Amino acid sequence: MEERQPADVSNGQGDATRERILDAADALIRRRGVHGVTVAELARRSTLSRPTIYRNWSDADDVVRSALLRRVSRILDAFPVPARSRPQLVDDVLRFTTMFRADAVYARLLDDEPEAFTRYTLQRVGSSQRLILGWLEAAISAAQQDDSVRRGTPRDMAVMLLLIAQSAVLSHGTVADLIDEDAWQHELRAAIDGLLRP
Structure with a gap:
């Protein structure tokens, strides 16, 4: 449905x-x-x-759903210009995940209602995800122009990048006892960079 x-x-x-x-x-x-x-x-x-x-x-x-969409939109307002290279894109995605996790409403869902977070953000692609996908697709397409991001369909790459970032954010609390914040950021950076590297 x-x-x-x-x-x-x-x-x-x-x-x-x-x-x-x-x-x-x-x-x-x-x-x-x-x-x-x-x-x-x-x-x-x-x-x-x-x-x-x-x-x-x-x-x-x-x-x-509209309230969550508004909050994602406000986070993305901090990125008015698409990244133009892979390092910039990786930095932007990491910065987005940090801002997303720090957002008062999303933090509440992640900490106390992960099932609601899943329902509103992971079970099907909604307006918030489409907004993020549009941002990622534009940045990937721009970064491909300087050959720092591999060739491929920007939309397909954006979908996989969104899946990686969403999974990492959702699972962060689960693995907090296994990996510290700096290491989590380092490994997420490596995963994102590896996906995009030519």
């Missing part, structure tokens, strides 16, 4: 009402987790009516 796409907030903008609802979703996820996000709670926290929420989204799940 195809995932419903959340309302478009990929540019980080939106009217004040929508932003209030998404801010409420962020606060609820941080405090109670995904399961605490209901239309009634969103209405209460945003001081808006339930019909107002339903005018923008079909249910609380759609609001959560």
Whole structure:
């Protein structure tokens, strides 16, 4: 079954009402987790009516997806220009994973609700992943121009790069007793670089 796409907030903008609802979703996820996000709670926290929420989204799940998409979009705003070489691309991906793990909402999901993180980010490709894939594909294509990234279809390489990064981020807490942070970063860098190296 195809995932419903959340309302478009990929540019980080939106009217004040929508932003209030998404801010409420962020606060609820941080405090109670995904399961605490209901239309009634969103209405209460945003001081808006339930019909107002339903005018923008079909249910609380759609609001959560839009809130997560907005957070990914804001992280990607820190990378306004695609990397132009393999070293720059590897640096950007590592920086993205660091920012992603430090994000208050995603950190809450990773630490306390990994099953929700999996449902919203790994079970099927949604809008957040498509946004990341577009960013990776553009950077891979640009870095191929200076021959520092191997030839290949940028979209295919972006998909595999996304899988590597997502798996590493999701598993980080599981292996924290086996590998320290510096070593984790070093090995993830080596894996990403190895995928892209000519």
